[in-house]
Amino acid sequence: MRVLFLLFALFAALPLRAEVTVTMVYLRVEQDRPPVLSNLDPVPDRLGLDGAEIALADNVTTGRFLGQTHRLEIMDVPPGADPLKTAKNALALASLLIVDAPAPVLVRIADLPEARGALLFNTARADDALRGADCRANLLHSLPSFAMRADALMQFARFKRWSDLALISGTHPDDTAFAQALRVSARKYGLTLRAEKTWAFDADMRRNAAQEVPVFTQELGAYDLLLVADELHDFARYIPFNTWLPRPVAGSEGLRALAWAAPVEQWGAAQLQARFTDHAGRDMQAQDYAAWAAVRAIGEAVTRTGSADPATLRAYLLGPDFALAGFKGRPLSFRAWNGQMRQPIPLVTRTALAEQAPLPGYLHQHSELDTLGQDRPETTCEAFR
Incomplete structure (x- = not known):
């Protein structure tokens, strides 16, 4: 009886069933990497994309019960090609973009006239300027900053x-x-x-x-x-x-x-790690996790609002009610002053989890997670004011 009551309460909190189609584009601007001394840690060809696909499967499972359809299209920009041209094509197809691009290109994409009503997610660049002076109101960040x-x-x-x-x-x-x-x-x-x-x-x-x-x-x-x-x-x-x-x-x-690493196993993380390994044949990395978090954030916002409208989703994601279970022991949310996703940061060696920040004793008047990175009084971002 208690289980039935909890299930009833859960579905009662969700919007009424309505047919909603959610189309996302994973836009990847490929780059030539400088040579390094060792090839022991090669960069996976599908870094980030594998994480997005795992999250898409979760969104599809939930959406099936609510009349929601989730799709993920993939667009690659080869080295030397025009990323803005491909970005315009992506924005013509969808208003929700998961972007893996260099910081200057990311800003130029966000500034496109076609992107004014869109919502972009940065899953690959840790540059603090993207959360500061170069922030954009239509750009959120699921990867932790430097x-x-x-x-x-x-x-x-x-x-x-x-x-x-x-x-x-x-x-x-x-x-x-x-x-x-x-x-x-x-x-x-x-x-x-x-x-x-x-x-x-x-x-x-x-x-x-x-x-x-x-x-x-x-x-x-x-x-x-x-x-x-x-x-x-x-x-x-x-x-x-x-x-x-x-x-x-x-x-x-x-x-x-790091945002994520193989030694993270607590808080149900071992289940996510296993699912990812089965899907990708390798360990989940920080950029994979950032792409997973972005796609899951979209899925959670669509579930709660019953809408795929970017403005509606953005308002919910930056609001006080959004919380994403991220397998880190605390719910993830977005900072309303620069679009950065709040999240605990695992401190790891190559084989073990040493600690997770924020550490005990680092207090904050609103969220202890805001002891990591630029807090509201420190931000130089003007676009979110």
Whole structure:
């Protein structure tokens, strides 16, 4: 009897059955990646897309009971082709876009006249500027920003009382952006960045790491934790256990703050991991999770509102009633001041979950998840005001 009552209450809270067709486009702007020293971690061909397809299956299952049809179209832009032309074709087909594109291209797509009434989801770019000065009112973000990841690491360092830090950064734009987020976060949490160096080696570290890295890191002096910003995953793998001082490593190697990783198994995550592995034949990565979260957020909003209208969905997603079960122990939601999805950040090694941020003791007047990344008083985003 209790089960029947709960089922009745659940369906009573949903809108009346109405035929709704939800068409989404997964728009992927392919990029030529710079060469890296190791091929141990190749970038999957369907990175992100596999996560979107898992979420689509969930949406279809729920929608079947409510008269809702969910479709996902895929459009690729080869290197050198015009992404705006393909984006216009995508917007002619659907007003809900899941976008994997470089940050400048993402902004140009959001600024298209055809995109004014659309709703776009950034699932691949962590740039803080996209949530700040370059934000767009029609662009939401399901991938954590560099600032969110950096704050998760700094909370852990503060918790461990590792107050003196050093930083090694690569030269790729993503490396420098992540390094800047780490600097800002260190100041935010009262930690001291004692020394910095830029990694600009072009030698083959697979043979020389044991000779070069100790000499390179000796100049950093004394520190408690070594931060490494290498978002291409080029050189960071050669840093641990080769440093002059025996100290822990975090950032792009060692302890990493990610949206998702294979060691995440609590809060029902093992079930999602297993479903993804069955579908894709590999482990779920952060970008897969971001695409999954975007498609599921759309599905949840359609279920609750009974509408596929982008304006209706946007209002609900940014409102206080939206909550997405994201297998992280806390419901996910969107920040109304910059469109960033609130979410816990797992702190992982390659084989284990060390902790999940926000850590205990980091309080907030509204949501502890807002201790990660740009809070409302700190935002430079004007489009959501």
